[in-house]
Amino acid sequence: MKTAHPRRLAVAITAASMLALTACGGSGFSESAEEGGGQAEATDAPISVLIGSSGDAETQAVTSTVDAWASESGIDASVIAASDLTQQLSQGFASGEPADVFYLSTDAFAGYAANGSLEPYGEDLENKDDYYPALREAFTYEDQLYCAPKDFSTLGLIINTAKWEEAGLTEDDIPTTWEELAAVAEQLTTEDTVGLGFSPEFQRLGVFTAQAGGGLVTDGEATAASPENVEGLNFVKQMMTDGVADYSSNLGAGWGGEAFGKGLAAMVIEGNWIAGAMTADFPDVEYQVAELPEGPGGKGTLQFTNCWGIAADSDNIEGAKALVEYLTSAESQLAFAEAFGPMPSLQSAAGDWAAQYPELEAFIAGGEYAQNLPAQQGAADVLGELNSQLESLESSDPQQILESVQPLLESVVTQ
Amino acid sequence: MPSTPAAAPKATGTTSPRRGNIRGRQGLAGWLFIAPVVVILGLFLVVPVLMAAWVSMSDWTGRGSPFSGNVSFVGAENYAGILGGEGLIGRDFGTAIRNNLYYVLLVVPLQTALSLFLAVMVNRQILRGRGVFRTAFYFPSVTSSVAITVLWLFLFSATGVVNKVLSFFAIEGPNWFQDPRGVLYILLGLVGLDQAPDALQTPGFLGITGWDWLAGPSVAMSAFILMAVFTTSGTFMLLFIAALQNISGEVQEAAMMDGTTGWQRFWNVTLPMLRPTLFTVLTLGLIGTWQVFDQIYTGTQGGPAKTTLTPAYLSFNAAFVDQQWGVGAAIAFVLFAIIVVLTLLQRWALQERDVPRRRRMVPAGVSAGSSAAGATGTAARKNEERGSSR
Known part of the structure; x- marks a missing residue:
């Protein structure tokens, strides 16, 4: 009888510690999930931007634009170039601590919109009618424009x-x-x-x-x-x-x-x-x-496009929206075009782009009749x-x- | 841990020195000592496995906690989806199993045979510069699999080195990593059989037609098979060398005295004594080949025509790309079941059974009672026992 006692104690300790561990894991998850409601108030919470970059030129262009916005708005913002964007996004959403602003492909868009990971901010954009209709359609889920098309290619x-x-x-x-x-x-x-x-x-x-x-x-x-x-x-x-x-x-x-x-x-x-x-x-x-x-x-x-997604779990949704508006302005988009070649998603910027790159005009002409997959x-x-x-x-x-x-x-x- | 040494003398001093009690206290100390490992293993192994088991039976979409209120239990739905052979995911899973099955069937025997051959070769006393050979053969194993994959993509490209060499022999090499044709198809095509018989055209097990089950690995998969054999045989060679050096020279000498040929010594003396190592090598090979992922991820991403899709890659894709976490976890558990069942089967197949009397090595013309034959037999048995009692 006495011999069995310490063993039982040991088992109990192990079991207790395992329980504690599981509990830790669980609470860590649920806390962050609860936190992530929509936050109406603008805060100073820093913003992280996760991009799937095609190379140094793109990373530098995005970083310098984001830095310019950060010094203008006073909100800290940093750019992270992902090595595997899809996977890093998934991990972020699962942990409840996703990047605030990120590149989002059309392939992944519907899945994230369906499971509520995305903040549907598209309807609030001032210039939303300036985007090509087919691009808007690509990022519309259940009749709601979710995110701003970043740029596009045909x-x-x-x-x-x-x-x-x-x-x-x-x-x-x-x-x-x-x-x-x-x-x-x-x-x-x-x-x-x-x-x-x-x-x-x-x-x-x-x-x-x-x-x-x-x-x-x-x-x-x-x-x-x-x-x-x-x-x-x-x-x-x-x-x-x-x-x-x-x-x-x-x-x-x-x-x-x-x-x-x-x-x-x-x-x-x-x-x-x-x-x-x-x-x-x-x-x-x-x-x-x-x-x-x-x-x-x-x-x-x-045509192929990406949008600037904003996470529903972001700590600073208002700030993120302001950043995206800055990043999708005709001025920023033309700067990106110069740095790494995409076409602006705004119809009003098409003329400037075509004037700047006459040899690539055929691509932007395609924007008029291009199909989405x-x-x-x-x-x-x-x-x-x-x-x-x-x-x-x-x-x-x-x-x-x-x-x-x-x-x-x-x-x-x-x- | 200051409490443990302090507690020990007190235990002997105050309580009755009954054996069981001391053992019990030692047990407690033991538990304390292994507590860090238990905690680490629990945190990073047991808990994630249990969580994955839950995810595989839930409709979690990858957002927030899988234990939150809006994730519900769906029972075996995810498993039914992949095992039913219906829909895209079912057929993809069937294809993945088919591809991987051929990969395992070819890689495991080939790498085992090659590594054993290399081990026997570099273990020979008369070989000059054995160290050089051992290093050379082991080298691919220490190189990262991603680097080797990229190298392989270059070697086996349409205008790559391999096809160049083949062209010296007037053979037009295939465009390896882009060729989805099954190897058996190609062979059957050579004898004029290039249409599937009707009986093999209806979807069968896991939604894959009999003709597709029989197609053999695609040309692209064959290149991966060659790569796996190339990279892993070095590691297993090392295991075999260690085992070979464990066999005492006396046994070989005794066998020689019995008048055996080198071939007979290998089959009837060396190989049986390597049985435990053989089990290890086959098991490691089986597990590694069923889990093949990084070559596919960096190399072909499942293409061409899904002929290099494997369950591990499909699982990753279902979860991280398609946000179907339940399906991804379910695939992983089915894969786990396959590996466990096959390992048990193989353990049973390699079980040591008593060698029948008539198959014991008795050279012709020598009576069974002859001392030399007896010595060989006993020495061999002893070594075998020593080796297997791990």
Whole structure:
């Protein structure tokens, strides 16, 4: 009897300490969750800004703009460049201590809006009508604009001017229809260069379905298997089987820009980030940017954007809003454009941008008719599935691919 | 801890010197001494595991505490989602299991065989510069897996070194990391079989068609398989070398006296004595290969065509990217179950059973009672026992 006593005591101690530990863990979590209500009062609480930076230029530009705001407003603000933005954001939200202001991609937007992590401040923005309508739509969840579009990019046709001239083509030959595109691609195809190259993903091929008049989601309905989309992909498949177009991966490049820079493709479909990439990696390659050709359904391209998210759990939501207004002002956006090349999300700044970068005008022209990719919660996975099937587009039936994706997309859209 | 030494003499002085009591007090001291470890393990291992178990059965969306009021219990819903083979996540999980199964089936035997071979080679007395070889073979193991992955991406790129070398032999190498074709498909294609029979086209176990189950690892996965064998065999070679050096030379000599060939000595003397190490190597290999993550994360992110998707990567993706934390945790627990079951199976398979009399090594023409054969047998058994009583 006595022998058992100390053991029981030991077990009790261990159990108690374990309980205490669990309790600690629990309370730590719930405290911060409770704190995070909306705070109407402006405070001096410092603001942290988490960004997924493309490089030093971007980090420095954002940091100096945020510093300028901090000295103007008297609120401490610091910029953190994330190494893996998605993961660091998730961790922040789970711990109840997220960054106050952060880059938010369209892929992640719906998920965070649905679970209440985001502060829906978009409707309060003074200049909200100045944003491109398609960009506003990308960050609208349940009829509420959640966050301010940071900037955007569209896809254009990038042409290698040296190869263009070699093939005997002139300014007038820049393709404006699918037939002309296929024709110049054929003329540009040589032994070690393919006419048209693109990354093996719907994020590029989607321009053809847009030009055919289709789209994955139309008016809130999943329309993956629409005849327009089939027509668009059939056109791509045709060019690939003709040997005048190919995936960058098949050419031995990581993405379209690399295939272009290495001279493996004479034309590629890429966005305005190409300018920075070419200056950095292939400064000797001369190129020109044109609008993408029209298909049976008119002009079409895709656009990509991020927004400035504000965490609902932030300690200083008012301050964060003021910071975002400062960061999205036409002035700041044009400064960012100069530093690392994105296009301003404000319509009123488009003219200035185009005047400043006449050679990239085609990109901003695309903003008028660009489509968004579906961004509902889970849509990124459906796109992933579609992309995985598109990798073998050359040997498969576009109709079948799109039909297999349709039910998946339906389940995501009607959620 | 000043109280413990002070308490000890008092204990012997005042209470009756009954053995059990002293032991009890020692037990308390023991608990106190291990308390830091218990606390650390509890805090960083037991509590997170229990929390993950709860998350896997909840609808937590990743915001705030998983124990707060607005997170509810959903039972086995998350498990049903991934194991039912329905919907995107179910099929992705099936694909991931299929990919990883081929990875395990190829990597574990290959790395074990290669590391054993290397160990036997560098353990030979006559080999000059053994140290150099040992270092060289061990080198990949101490390099970070991310660095090796990046290196591998270069080596196996469409215009990379590997394809260049293959071109010397007039072989046109595939675009390794972009090629989703299954290796078995390619082989079957060579004999003209490139369409699935109807019976194999309906979705089967975990929502994956029989044809897809049989496709074999994709070309991209094969490159990862080669990499895993390359990087891990050095570590396991070290384990085997240690075990080989534990086998006394007398045993080998005795076997030689029995007139065995080198091959016979390896199969009938050395290998049985390595059984405990073999178990360790196979278990470590099995666990490591089922959890493959960093190569996929840095290398292909599951592509091409999801043929390098693995459960560990899928779990990460479901939780951190898609905010489906319950599903992510459920995948992790299913993976855990797979590893435990396979390890138990393997433990059972490698169990030491009594060697049947007729298979004991008795050289032809020597009677069973001969002293030399007897000596070999006993020495070998003894060593075996010593090795396995860990």
